[in-house]
Amino acid sequence: MKTSIILQREYSTRVKKKSFVIMTILAPLLMAGFIIGYSYLIMAEETEERLIGIIDDSMIMHESLQNTDAIKFELIDSKGDENIKELYDQSNYHAILFIPENITISNTVKLFSESQPSQAITSHIKTSIENYLEDQRLIQEGISRELISSLKVRLNLDSIKWGSDGSVSVNTTSTAMIVGYLGGFLIYFFIFLYGVQVMRGIIEEKTNRIVEVIISSVKPFQLMMGKIFGIALVGLTQFIAWVVLIAGFSFIGLTYFSPSHDAADLTPAPVTQDIMASNPAGEAIEAAGLNMANPDMIQMIMNELANINFVTVLLLFLFFFIGGYLLYASLFASIGAAVDSETDTQQFMMPVTLPLVLGIMVMINAIQNPDGNIAFWFSMIPFTSPIVMMVRIPFGVPVWELSLSMALLILTFIVTTWLASKIYRTGILMYGKKVSYKELWKWIKYSR
Amino acid sequence: MNILDAEGVYKTFGADHLVLNNIHLSIPEGSVFGLLGPNGAGKTTFIRIINQITAPDEGQVYFRREPLSPGHIERIGYLPEERGLYKKMKVGEQALYLARLKGLSRHDALKRLKHWFVKLGIEEWWGKKVEELSKGMQQKIQFVITVLHEPSLLIFDEPFSGFDPINANMLKREILELKEKGSTIIFSTHNMSSVEELCDHIALINDSEVILKGSMEQIRKDFRSHSYELEFTGNYNKMEATLSSDYQIENSFQKEDKQYITVKLLHNLTTNQLIQQLLPLGNLTGFKEVIPSMNDIFIHAVENHTKAV
Numbered sequence: 001m002k003t004s005i006i007l008q009r010e011y012s013t014r015v016k017k018k019s020f021v022i023m024t025i026l027a028p029l030l031m032a033g034f035i036i037g038y039s040y041l042i043m044a045e046e047t048e049e050r051l052i053g054i055i056d057d058s059m060i061m062h063e064s065l066q067n068t069d070a071i072k073f074e075l076i077d078s079k080g081d082e083n084i085k086e087l088y089d090q091s092n093y094h095a096i097l098f099i100p101e102n103i104t105i106s107n108t109v110k111l112f113s114e115s116q117p118s119q120a121i122t123s124h125i126k127t128s129i130e131n132y133l134e135d136q137r138l139i140q141e142g143i144s145r146e147l148i149s150s151l152k153v154r155l156n157l158d159s160i161k162w163g164s165d166g167s168v169s170v171n172t173t174s175t176a177m178i179v180g181y182l183g184g185f186l187i188y189f190f191i192f193l194y195g196v197q198v199m200r201g202i203i204e205e206k207t208n209r210i211v212e213v214i215i216s217s218v219k220p221f222q223l224m225m226g227k228i229f230g231i232a233l234v235g236l237t238q239f240i241a242w243v244v245l246i247a248g249f250s251f252i253g254l255t256y257f258s259p260s261h262d263a264a265d266l267t268p269a270p271v272t273q274d275i276m277a278s279n280p281a282g283e284a285i286e287a288a289g290l291n292m293a294n295p296d297m298i299q300m301i302m303n304e305l306a307n308i309n310f311v312t313v314l315l316l317f318l319f320f321f322i323g324g325y326l327l328y329a330s331l332f333a334s335i336g337a338a339v340d341s342e343t344d345t346q347q348f349m350m351p352v353t354l355p356l357v358l359g360i361m362v363m364i365n366a367i368q369n370p371d372g373n374i375a376f377w378f379s380m381i382p383f384t385s386p387i388v389m390m391v392r393i394p395f396g397v398p399v400w401e402l403s404l405s406m407a408l409l410i411l412t413f414i415v416t417t418w419l420a421s422k423i424y425r426t427g428i429l430m431y432g433k434k435v436s437y438k439e440l441w442k443w444i445k446y447s448r
Numbered sequence: 449m450n451i452l453d454a455e456g457v458y459k460t461f462g463a464d465h466l467v468l469n470n471i472h473l474s475i476p477e478g479s480v481f482g483l484l485g486p487n488g489a490g491k492t493t494f495i496r497i498i499n500q501i502t503a504p505d506e507g508q509v510y511f512r513r514e515p516l517s518p519g520h521i522e523r524i525g526y527l528p529e530e531r532g533l534y535k536k537m538k539v540g541e542q543a544l545y546l547a548r549l550k551g552l553s554r555h556d557a558l559k560r561l562k563h564w565f566v567k568l569g570i571e572e573w574w575g576k577k578v579e580e581l582s583k584g585m586q587q588k589i590q591f592v593i594t595v596l597h598e599p600s601l602l603i604f605d606e607p608f609s610g611f612d613p614i615n616a617n618m619l620k621r622e623i624l625e626l627k628e629k630g631s632t633i634i635f636s637t638h639n640m641s642s643v644e645e646l647c648d649h650i651a652l653i654n655d656s657e658v659i660l661k662g663s664m665e666q667i668r669k670d671f672r673s674h675s676y677e678l679e680f681t682g683n684y685n686k687m688e689a690t691l692s693s694d695y696q697i698e699n700s701f702q703k704e705d706k707q708y709i710t711v712k713l714l715h716n717l718t719t720n721q722l723i724q725q726l727l728p729l730g731n732l733t734g735f736k737e738v739i740p741s742m743n744d745i746f747i748h749a750v751e752n753h754t755k756a757v
Contacts, residue, residue, distance in 0.1 A: 002549055005545070005549055009545050013534075208533065208534060209531055210532045210533055210534060212528040213546065214549060216524070216526040216528070431530065
């Protein structure tokens with residue numbers, strides 16, 4: 001009863017804060033702006049025309065370079081690479097490409113410019129010349145390109161999952177990756193953001209000296225729980241507001257500002273693939289940018305999304321979000337109770353933030369190998385499971401693993417909350433004392 | 449009848465630090481009870497036990513003969529020494545919040561708060577943020593919050609610290625008025641002059657033990673020094689010679705034509721006998737008993753106890 005009065009205050013004072021309102025509205029605006037801006041930028045870059053001059057000592061190679069909408073080539077009537085700088089300065093070329101006479105042996109061309117040419121340009125030049133040289137060699141060997149093409153195999157791998165009820169679903173890895181990554185990262189982000197708010201709130205009550213007034217009316221445990229749950233609701237409110245607003249803003253933005261569709265025909269693929277190979281995070285953004293630009297792709301991703309059971313994912317997200325938050329919030333609460341000011345929190349923050357950061361690191365690994373050993377163990381350990389398990393869920397996790405992980409999480413947060421309440425009720429009445437771990441242990445052992 | 453009885457209360461922090469050692473105290477209903485003692489004596493811990501912020505290791509505290517239980521919290525009002533408010537919260541909102549935590553309904557709390565704010569002339573603070581108020585103003589709000597739920601037992605821990613004389617006077621008035629209405633008040637303070645003005649019972653805690661307790665009247669009697677201050681015009685030397693060994697002159701000085709003398713009666717002599725001795729020698733213009741101040745009693749008791757330990 002009294003806990004709910006506390007919860008109300010914790011919630012309403014935070015939600016009414018200007019910073020909360022601004023953050024809640026501004027962040028999705030920025031995010032939507034980022035999504036729109038990014039997709040716009042990709043298009044814009046490729047439609048801006050670049051003129052590339054060619055000095056072709058080999059005489060024939062320039063024929064392989066075809067103009068595109070964004071890249072135009074012009075043959076320069078000159079030989080050798082000695083006076084390229086003067087040529088460049090006198091002209092309006094974006095860059096000058098030098099093709100040496102011995103290109104067929106050296107396999108090297110040089111691209112001169114004052115600014116770094118975009119990857120779209122370099123990869124266009126590279127693939128064009130590569131293809132040309134390859135064709136030459138194929139002809140020498142008497143093999144036609146058609147033959148090669150017909151020999152090439154492109155394997156489609158549809159991973160089909162049987163649900164426990166016998167249903168069949170086609171799961172597509174990249175979408176699962178995006179959903180998992182987003183879920184895991186959001187949990188990390190919210191635990192951190194709101195866990196620290198719990199800590200700050202407690203330090204505030206200590207430094208304000210209001211805490212003794214309050215705990216003469218309610219039990220310290222009620223005060224702590226009211227604060228933890230109140231702030232959890234603030235987090236949920238913000239999360240829901242963000243989801244609604246980001247969806248809304250993106251929809252409005254893309255309806256009105258969407259770049260024309262023909263721009264999407266250009267192939268940004270080489271660029272994307274490079275990033276994709278090295279960085280799954282990049283891929284998520286990349287894919288987000290692309291799917292907005294290309295209606296076919298939207299359709300495709302929609303189909304893939306339909307294969308992930310969103311109700312389950314969402315419910316599990318909420319569970320791990322709340323479970324993880326409660327676990328860490330109780331730890332942050334004991335830090336807040338143990339110190340006098342935020343500057344003193346350093347020594348205790350380390351062991352709390354370390355597993356969180358570790359969770360993020362494991363998550364990046366787990367996203368590529370969601371059923372591996374590392375992913376399994378870290379999705380069982382309660383300190384990392386909210387983040388790591390979230391990544392695994394879209395790929396499908398056996399029910400027993402999920403239940404075990406959830407049970408462990410519940411058990412652990414009951415234990416940490418109990419420990420935190422012991423530290424809390426002693427700590428909040430201690431002023432002006434530098435506290436060590438030994439001291440904290442003593443507090444835990446106090447009967448009352 | 450006593451509103452509060454503490455029986456054999458022990459409290460330790462950790463294994464080695466004894467904070468309260470076998471405390472037996474009774475606080476009579478309707479009294480203003482002074483809980484005195486030097487810093488670190490254990491007063492605040494005892495008060496926290498009454499408020500059930502912490503529990504004794506041994507012993508029991510009874511509220512009107514019932515063992516202390518969470519239900520009693522709403523009948524106790526506590527103004528801690530370390531007191532504060534949420535800086536960013538509005539005064540009215542905050543008062544309402546704290547009142548509701550004490551178990552008042554929103555409606556009742558609002559009605560009573562309005563009454564108090566009008567009474568103290570602070571209505572215009574309602575919508576202000578606490579950080580806009582001075583420390584003294586905040587203390588007034590804290591006082592209102594403490595008494596708002598009309599508790600039968602009020603506990604003030606160092607209530608006058610941070611108050612200017614005008615506000616301190618107002619606070620004294622309000623405390624006496626609460627007493628008139630039947631509240632019992634426990635008062636923890638170092639300010640001995642306020643103890644003399646307000647308290648009718650005291651207990652002195654030193655080094656985790658109660659070393660002195662009882663009604664003010666009784667304690668004053670116990671600490672009587674049997675000394676009297678005289679104002680005298682006449683032949684001082686003759687007088688000094690006349691006063692036999694039954695009297696002890698503790699202090700004597702002359703100011704203008706008057707002699708001021710402090711005399712201590714020995715051997716159960718009465719004041720009348722002293723006056724009889726003096727009358728033939730000159731003109732006695734003033735005569736009053738030297739009453740030990742609470743300050744003297746406090747220092748005396750603490751020093752004796754410390755010596756004994």
